[in-house]
Amino acid sequence: GESVGLHLPTLSVQEGDNSIINCAYSNSASDYFIWYKQESGKGPQFIIDIRSNMDKRQGQRVTVLLNKTVKHLSLQIAATQPGDSAVYFCAENKRTSGSRLTFGEGTQLTVNP
């Protein structure tokens, strides 16, 4: 399953399928991007990050792709499990002093058994 466009807030997939969550960022000066997972009633939890000098980074079952040309970020989750159900946020860090994260609107991922 794949979320498309900027304004689709939900993505529903079958257990075992791969999920792709998309995000567009606005600031071409951003040099660091992060994906967070937020389960119901909890705070955002770091999943994976990527610097602007990379276009792909892999973690355990997750891959982040960065396309700076079109200012697009995606999170791929392999073999999606029910425990992956959550809201996923991308965030960008602008090149200012300190760590000023700007969050995207979030995508609700629902995994159906």
Add this chain to the structure above:
Amino acid sequence: DTAVSQTPKYLVTQMGNDKSIKCEQNLGHDTMYWYKQDSKKFLKIMFSYNNKELIINETVPNRFSPKSPDKAHLNLHINSLELGDSAVYFCASSHFGTTSTDTQYFGPGTRLTVL
């Protein structure tokens, strides 16, 4: 457990009251943040402190006043609460770095409901 903790988890209060939310981190970080998450799940930074010094102050009503007694604590005091203040408030912490790659770790959130 090493973590970012917040108290209280839930806060229900009347309009016009003054309330505080406390945040503590034992991760050894020197930078702490307050974020507001609205009903549509949108997360927006409010404040950031580095070593007790305010470094980010977004456009937030001056009824909101952060206080950092030391680098492990960042409290948020809200005066004259309004209905629109109802939201989930998250504290976060990180190392302060010029490389901008310092991961922020979030607390569990405080759900504030103003009646």
